[in-house]
Amino acid sequence: MTARPSRRRFLAGLSVLALAPALAACGDDTDSSPAGGSGAAPEAEPSESGAFPVTIAHKYGETTLEQAPKRVVCVGLTEQDALLALGVVPVAVTKWFGDAPGYIFPWAQDLLGDAELPEVLEDTNGVQVEKIAALQPDLIIGQYAGLKEKDYQLLSQIAPTVAQSGDYADYGAPWDEMALTIGRAVGQPDKMQALVDDVKQQVADAAAAHPEFQGQSALVVTPYEGLFVYGPEDSRSRMLVDLGFAFPSEVFGGDQEEFGTSLSAERTSDLDRVGVTVWLDLESDPSVKKVYDETGSAAEGRFFDISEDDGAYYVAHSFVTPLSIPYVLERYVPQLAAAVDGDPATVPPEAAA
Template identity: 25%
Template sequence: MSASTLQPLGITESVAFDMIVGDLTRRSFFTGMAATTLAAAAACSTTDATDGLGNSETRTITTHYRPVEVPRSPQRVIAASYWIPFQMYAIGVRPIGVYDYSGNFDQLSPAMQEFISNVSVIGSWADLEIEAIAALQPDLIIGNAMEIDEGVFASLSRIAPTAVFSADTRADWMTILDGVADSLNQADALNGLRAEYERTVAEIAEKYLGKISEHTWASVSFGHGEGEFSLQHPDSAAGALLAAIGVEFGRAAAATGTEYSYTTYSTENFTVIDDVTLVVHPVGGRGEPLAAVEAVLAQPTFQATPAAQTGQVYGVRSLYDVNDYRAAIDALRNLEATVLAQL
């Protein structure tokens, strides 16, 4: 049995490799660029305290690294982390710059594909393009502390006010989302979606209580390399959503406290889910099979598991892309239609 770093599901293996090695290259990249590009870009971050009538044009918010003074009504926002554009979509604010999603564009939902189409690209997690960010003249940059360390934060802050948010686990996307909404001065925009999400969780948990509780569950996907599979744990975003409706996980799947909220195993070790009677796995943004997942499910060792033997294996759209209330509601409805209503 082996455990290794696993990319957030929905990110292709090539993008994931960039994410793993990125931390080794970003520091030197930003250090080298700071003396030249950032000096010229610093002027872009200047914000008047008032509008001349005594009305404040800025407000101070709490972020991961320190309090940050941000525009009261930001107009040119950079989404400098992988999931931030998705969270901005839930709030209804379109960024002017995002990561390069070309490597896994087909895995995004049609709505997200449209949302980020024709938006300027600012590089990737492994290689943020500081010149591209500065050239866009943002008045606010938003990011996640899992992807923006303190050195990068300092560099970006020379371009524009930079609000970086964090949470204890990958399951706690609500904390990040609240921070994003606060930085955009749109906290109230989430009230309706939050209430709808809570109603949806309660409805599904009650309606399908018997069907949910009669099974022991696991969330299975591809691993980091060939010949590996992964289990998502309850402290992952997908795992937390399943737990919210009362899912009981198998012994190995129920583990928590792993660095990435996933554990990867050799496909020879599918016996770790021998206590599982129902398996869910990711599919593409339109419900299409994912080749890497299909390769895992085709393994004879998986086909010998109790869930596979009884046909209790289901692909669920959106479950692995939950980072806002809208996506969570969509994932729950997909789970209901694809799995719960079929049991």
């Protein structure tokens, strides 16, 4: 059974960008002995010939790795999926939203095998430096992340640390680039490239099977401080573009420094000018829902809602990783097809899984 996700954690990405407290130089005062991931590191796939040494550029400079890491700590929110796809079980992951043992979700659990579950870190009060140090990592990685430079400097004193890309907004790098960076860091760039190519082909095949997506605009939104619009650099928006849709920059602006923007609830009426609206938790704010219910978009059925009741699918939709994407596509594409036809009689299929 999949536990229901927490909406507070779902919005954690917003909080990390705007509200997270500064990292205390002394770390946190919680018990630093790990509850999991404390045993010997699991056996990972052997690194590819010539994979090391490797130097990886990121937001705060470059990090050189001399050999394949055996104890990897994830300080980003989704890196565990790419690692598991390569046979690397992290010793620690960072809690985001949803719930699953070790924060390994259904689309990735088969790859965990009999390995020990990762320690689960919390980042609501800053990076847990002491806990991370106690885990004795030989790689700390944060790709879907918003590490501050002070975080990076502290973590680098523990182990080689690969922060998020500096080429995009925090939490805004494309999923494939993040995955390929992880592949390089653990010495399996070719295997990751093959996996990324396969998943991208699945997305391309879905787009080709639905030519009606081409030329239509689509947007992911959620009620949060009014209407929160996920911007063009957000991974959920990127997925819609990869499926053939266009980001409606003429309606909500195209050049956003961060991965999204909160607008007044009244702006919900502007969704009338968007081809398809993908809601996350539409029912969570009655004032936003009231405005939307009066739009032509709602009357014509050009929307659907992915909510906490959809369980693992709700979480997977926001993960956007090489493992979660195929899991999402089989549910997401039929929902988009039902919404894009503009016929309110077309009922999007059930998505819960």
